[in-house]
Amino acid sequence: MPILNSVYRHREAGRPLTELAAYREAGGYKALESVLGETDADDLQYAFVRSGLRGRGGAGFPMGRKASFLPKDSRLPKYVVCNADESEPGTFKDREIMEMNPFQLLEGLTLAGYAIGAVRGYIYIRGEYEHQARVLDAAVRAAREAGFLGKDLLRSGFDYDITVYRGAGAYICGEETALLESLEGKRGQPRLKPPFPAVAGLYGSPTLINNVETLTALPPIVTRGADWYAALGPEKSPGTKLFSISGHVVRPGNYEIVLGDTTLRELIFEHAGGLREGRRVKAVWVGGSSVPVIGEEHLDTPLDYESLQGIGTALGSGGCIVMDDSGCIVRACLRLASFYRHESCGKCSPCREGTSWFERILQRMVDGDGRMEDFELLESLFRRVSGKTLCPLADGAIAPIRSAIKLFRDDFIRVCQEGSPRPEPMLPASVG
């Protein structure tokens, strides 16, 4: 199926929309203008529910329902927080939106704020996205000058402003409660839930947290209607999704597709230009690095939440990493294990010590010192850590490794006996 560039306006326009005038020309702020003072906040929230939009950060929780969890009458101010801590390996879709189309994010964040009666929106952006943060800073200034942010927006009586907050570069701060801790100026580590952010989030106030891509999808849902959006793709997971594809493909990049319309094979071979000459697909992490890996036999699976779940993996963040048969799966797993060990916040013991142990075992395997009992040991550790941690980070570390051992057991056994020679050429590892 063809690429559909209908939701993210810079894609529709075919050019960056970093100037407010350009964004307005492309239909920007029509949604906010049509809503402010015209539509009841509850009706807007209901429109989000009807659109069927699911969170695009990874968990896929329905956006409208999440908004409905916030208490209607709260003594405390309410906040919307945009999760722009895009740190999932293989994922770079939010980066494109913020870089090319900042105003649509601001408009979406403002619509979400209006829908729940928030007083302020925050964009928590990962520290490494300095350029994108500057683009957002400039956009916030321009929007404020034009009256799209600040006091009494478009003379509707609605006060709302947005703060761009730079993180310090931690994967864990993509977890919503760790993000809130960091946003409050504390050490970024997850909170015990309950209470959930909808009840006690930022500064203990009711807080709605959504991903960049999710919030950016809101303006077209308002202008074209929730029904239009709901009709795109399958009933349970409608809409379009940005897939970031990387790895051993000819044209890595972001592609906006209608969910359910496109198969993984089409994404890789039609949109991303296929593999290098003479290579075959060995492994694909279809939704970022935290999902179970799949092999060539699943290439014809349609890309949507349910279908991917059906084959034992997940749509996740849409960060699709492709590895061809030139790569070593054990080394890939070691690289992932190192990432999760490095990013574990250290708050809960199974994750802190477990991720470090996984890495040690895989390192030994790659060095040719693996033992047959290591398979049993790893499986036992996975069982003991999985589902017993404070947040899903450790599960994200386990899923790709556990599935790889299952799917590529022969490779693992061979590496255990012979080791895995360092491939050439190799980029220097940036993670210590």
Place this chain on the structure above:
Amino acid sequence: MAEYAPVDLTVENQVEFELDGRRVAAPAGTMLADACYAHGVEIPIFCYEPRIGPPIGACRMCLVEVEGMRGLQTACSTPVAPDMVVRTTTDAVKEAQDGVLEVLLANHPLDCPVCDKGGECPLQDRTFKFGPGTSRYVEPKRHQPKPLNLSHRIALDRERCISCFRCVRFSQEVAQDGELTMQERGARSEITTFSGDPYRGRFSGNIIDVCPVGALTSIPYRFVSRPWDVQNTPSVCGLCPVGCNTELTVREGRTKRVTGRPEPNPAVEEGWLCDTGRWAYDASWSQARITAAVVREATGDRTATLEDAVDGAAALLRGRTAGILVGTAATVEEAGIAADLAGGALPGAVVARMGIPGGALAPLRALPGAQLGDVDDADLVVVAGGDPSAQQPVAELRLRKARRFGATVTGCGPRPHALEALGTFIRTAPGDLAAGVASLAEAIAAATRPVVMWDEADLAGEPAAAEALAAAIAANPAARQLELGAEVNGSGLRALGLPDAGAVLDAVRAGTVDALLLVHADPLDAPGRAAWDAALEGFAGPVIAIASHADATTERADLVLPALTMWEQEGTLVSMNGRVQRLRPGARGPEGAAAGWELLVALAHRLGVVPGYRTAAAAFRAVTAGRPAFAGITPEAAGVLGVPLAAPAQVAGASAPPPASGEGVPLVATRTVYGGAAARRSAALADTAAPAELRMAPDTAAAHWVNDGDRVVLRSSSGESGRLTVRVGDGLPEGVVFAPLGAPGSPTEGVLPADMAPVLVRVARVEAG
């Protein structure tokens, strides 16, 4: 074990649930871990410490199965719910416990044989009870240089740390000193101070008690003993009037360690100690310790055996009329026996107590009183005068806790202090506390459960303020008063009915007594000392001192009987809130010393009167008989946690102090427990000792022609001070000077009257800085 919150299983309307097939109940809101413990089921925990604050669910040790809930739940953070079905011994739970302990031990050095915590280590105990017998970890362990000095008193061994966050949370949430933090992340996480400097805090030692492994250990106790070689004795701290319950670790007759009790006293300290109370125990063998009796003769000093010295004391006192002064740290037994001497062995003796007369405080003390533990439930806590952080340290933690629980904290007083940041505080001019009190009356009247903390020394000096505060408290029937006392056993001495030291001073001046017996009394180091200096100048009779440490008074005495300290003797102390608590002897004390009460009993024997008691407990019964404040209180009733006095420890209405006289700048004096006399005698606390400094704001310094660093003396209508060093500081109010009580050489005491009435002082420079 202190680690679980106490659960009251007697309240009504409990929530019923099923625990491992049994039907049990606990009050709503109780966390499963605590409820299970109350019903005899131990759920292993590491990060959970209810005294620190809400659960954080970090260690994952307490996972249990709850029917209907997906996955295992952390028992530390799951409240009991009606008909909840909880299983704590299933295979899934066992597997989870094995899993958590296995990863915790993976990089743990297992150097238990050389670890101070070995034998009393929760990680060790819980591994034995709940953990796997073997480890599958074959990788090299993480190594760190060890140990680091987190402060002069705390060693940090990062290899042993299991990152439970208890110490960090204590620092951030309980002490709120903002010092400790976790640095780095993941498996590299380590405890450190935010600045990297040594941990500075008034309560830092508590992190040793809460550490569930051997990562934080006491440097003075390092490699000193093993848990199976010591005896632990529950006792009470006698360094300030708060009366914190302590546990003395004793080996070979010496106090080797003081810790919070494993079963804390919820009405007093809740298990937290200040650093002075924790580490001052080495003062009992400091240089100043009197280890043998001293007889001062024309030919010079000579030491004597205890027998000879008591004989000598009896000989000096026989046939004379004695003035007996009882110090504020003397026990009820010592004070009571001393008082009894007047009726028997030393007929006609005048017996009085050191400390603040406090006649003006009667109306305040008559009001319904609160214990420190009651502050937790208050919706408003008022602090009238004083500086709890310096003078009654652990009261600070209660105040901070009340604030954390949502209480409003407010107050007034003449000096800036650390707790002013907790709420609105009105800075009053010295001598005008009444104005501050007046502005608090409305808040007290409007509160539902107010507790009014008032400073004994400040209000004793300002009768108008005391009267106004009493009226404000009385106006709200729900309000309770809580005395921030100035003296260790001040309440006990008052409850025995002893008059203030003025009685003995007058007798000395009038010549109606011709001998002085001082029981832990040091009038030459206390406010009002100028008057005593003068009175003793011309006093020809013998002066006999019963004391544990050398001080200005023992230097003047003709005979010194060495006494035991609070770490060594049996006795009873009454806290500032009237709580009767027992000292239990831990260490033996020097060969040549004896308990003060025993010395007094021996003295009575030598003087031909045989008291009817031979034990401290019997002495307590005898000396408290007929005293209404002690009605119904026996050593048995006091038990381990103490009991409040039957009636407030009142004194007969002494005359109110006259207003400040003379000319000069008002002086505000603050007692220092943290860094005070006990700290100076302790090698472990040497770095905390507070210097003898006179602090003032820049314009005030300019007005008195002094600069930072100058050495000055003060003069008031009561006398002259010793030398103080000027410290000019921003943030201090102008037109007032601040000086510590209990500084080395007791310089400030010289200008203050015994009744703590406000004074004006003139500042004279004696040496440029």
